[in-house]
Amino acid sequence: MPNPTAAMLVIGDEILSGRTRDANMHHLAGQLTGRGITLGEVRIVSDDHDAIVGALNALRGGWDHVFTSGGIGPTHDDITADAVGAAFGVPVDVRDDARTLLAEHYAKTGADLNAARLRMARIPQGATLIDNPVSVAPGFTIGNVHVMAGVPSVFEAMVASVLPTLTGGAPLQSTSTRIERGEGDIAGPLADLAREYPDLAIGSYPYQKDGRFGANIVIRGDDRARLDAATARLGTMFG
Amino acid sequence: MPNPTAAMLVIGDEILSGRTRDANMHHLAGQLTGRGITLGEVRIVSDDHDAIVGALNALRGGWDHVFTSGGIGPTHDDITADAVGAAFGVPVDVRDDARTLLAEHYAKTGADLNAARLRMARIPQGATLIDNPVSVAPGFTIGNVHVMAGVPSVFEAMVASVLPTLTGGAPLQSTSTRIERGEGDIAGPLADLAREYPDLAIGSYPYQKDGRFGANIVIRGDDRARLDAATARLGTMFG
Numbered sequence: 132m133p134n135p136t137a138a139m140l141v142i143g144d145e146i147l148s149g150r151t152r153d154a155n156m157h158h159l160a161g162q163l164t165g166r167g168i169t170l171g172e173v174r175i176v177s178d179d180h181d182a183i184v185g186a187l188n189a190l191r192g193g194w195d196h197v198f199t200s201g202g203i204g205p206t207h208d209d210i211t212a213d214a215v216g217a218a219f220g221v222p223v224d225v226r227d228d229a230r231t232l233l234a235e236h237y238a239k240t241g242a243d244l245n246a247a248r249l250r251m252a253r254i255p256q257g258a259t260l261i262d263n264p265v266s267v268a269p270g271f272t273i274g275n276v277h278v279m280a281g282v283p284s285v286f287e288a289m290v291a292s293v294l295p296t297l298t299g300g301a302p303l304q305s306t307s308t309r310i311e312r313g314e315g316d317i318a319g320p321l322a323d324l325a326r327e328y329p330d331l332a333i334g335s336y337p338y339q340k341d342g343r344f345g346a347n348i349v350i351r352g353d354d355r356a357r358l359d360a361a362t363a364r365l366g367t368m369f370g
Numbered sequence: 371m372p373n374p375t376a377a378m379l380v381i382g383d384e385i386l387s388g389r390t391r392d393a394n395m396h397h398l399a400g401q402l403t404g405r406g407i408t409l410g411e412v413r414i415v416s417d418d419h420d421a422i423v424g425a426l427n428a429l430r431g432g433w434d435h436v437f438t439s440g441g442i443g444p445t446h447d448d449i450t451a452d453a454v455g456a457a458f459g460v461p462v463d464v465r466d467d468a469r470t471l472l473a474e475h476y477a478k479t480g481a482d483l484n485a486a487r488l489r490m491a492r493i494p495q496g497a498t499l500i501d502n503p504v505s506v507a508p509g510f511t512i513g514n515v516h517v518m519a520g521v522p523s524v525f526e527a528m529v530a531s532v533l534p535t536l537t538g539g540a541p542l543q544s545t546s547t548r549i550e551r552g553e554g555d556i557a558g559p560l561a562d563l564a565r566e567y568p569d570l571a572i573g574s575y576p577y578q579k580d581g582r583f584g585a586n587i588v589i590r591g592d593d594r595a596r597l598d599a600a601t602a603r604l605g606t607m608f609g
Contacts, residue, residue: 145575147409149399150546150588153392156414160388170386172421175395175412178573182411205554206574206585207561247557266583284578307389315444318486322446334417335445336384339523344505346445349389 134300135168138194140186141175142201142211143281155200155286162290167300168196178202183214191218191276196297198290201281203270205247212271215278216255226254229269236267262292305351306362310369313344320368321348328361330354373539374407377433379425380414381440381450382520394439394525401529406539407435417441422453430457430515435536437529440520442509444486451510454517455494465493468508475506501531544590545601549608552583559607560587567600569593 145151176182202211216223229252251268261270279289331352415421441450455462468491490507500509518528570591
């Protein structure tokens with residue numbers, strides 16, 4: 132059975148403007164790979180209702196799971212919950228269990244559960260909450276869409292809450308071999324190797340360091356023996 | 371006149387697997403912002419022909435410019451040129467001017483212009499070449515799509531070759547104000563400020579540091595006086 136697939140939707144003007152460098156995508160990619168879930172596509176859109184709704188509907192139809200990050204805080208530019216509601220055609224309202232979580236938390240910290248904070252208890256109808264051990268305001272799962280915060284520490288905590296609830300696949304195994312020769316010299320033999328091992332994915336990732344070109348050859352697959360055989364063959368090819 | 375818009379398509383299994391953290395997107399985002407071109411969407415897809423063709427056609431219809439990174443090297447997994455040709459419905463073949471560039475370069479370095487390297491001279495019909503001062507093998511522009519390499523040093527050099535040829539807009543100006551209070555406390559006044567300055571984009575980017583929550587408030591616009599007025603108002607709001 133092929134591994135489950137996933138897509139990610141990053142909602143964030145701050146990444147598109149170059150102000151912030153994404154961290155959540157890289158974190159999620161590593162976590163999914165470790166769990167045997169294949170991340171197949173990522174989209175980054177701005178804080179725009181129609182853009183979020185359009186991307187969500189495209190992604191949730193094409194992949195087993197969709198993970199979103201960003202836009203579920205208390206400020207006026209946090210519009211993800213409403214966009215998710217619109218994508219699923221369900222109303223979004225303050226929900227008692229989410230309100231209770233926030234009320235208990237702010238009673239402890241002495242902060243006021245004002246109208247802005249109460250926005251974080253607005254959950255699309257039919258969703259289940261995602262636990263947020265860092266700052267309490269929950270994420271939520273609706274259908275195959277998991278909606279999480281953009282602050283990296285909170286995003287990571289929510290990923291840790293969600294992943295154990297998902298059915299993973301066989302963790303994809305990989306080897307990485309660094310070859311200090313230009314890709315043009317290794318491309319021919321590498322193509323032969325790829326033909327010899329059609330069950331493995333063989334990728335060449337060139338780099339430049341100190342003015343010299345080389346490539347990391349990454350071989351991926353789920354059969355350890357085949358993986359080791361192909362990697363050994365690669366070693367004999369390029370000594 | 372509104373600023374020109376752009377999208378980016380990153381072609382890269384290595385980013386989706388979590389092996390590599392993207393650098394090109396962050397670089398391009400900053401460069402475009404500085405030139406007054408609005409980056410509106412990014413997609414990351416795997417080294418898959420249909421995925422690249424589909425994303426390219428969606429993006430080139432929706433944005434003024436599309437920048438791609440990755441998949442134009444000499445190895446078997448470099449399939450971007452063929453996918454671009456398929457998206458535009460034009461043939462892809464070794465082109466004399468590109469072959470000459472490579473032949474001269476490899477004659478100097480003593481490397482062989484073998485079949486693999488010659489793949490890098492395969493250019494979709496009707497494209498113009500993008501100069502690559504780092505490693506010579508060119509990128510290309512076809513229609514509104516700019517096709518560039520994935521190695522960051524080469525990508526950055528190609529961006530520097532392309533950007534001066536594009537018509538930019540008024541560089542978007544912005545201010546960033548750090549407020550060391552939770553978003554829930556600042557959300558109400560901030561929404562008032564956004565209503566007072568509907569011509570500016572006001573974003574709140576929460577962070578957590580040493581267990582304390584705060585937010586960077588970024589105000590963007592093209593009228594410096596309005597920007598300064600709103601930023602001063604923000605300062606008086608939160609002292």
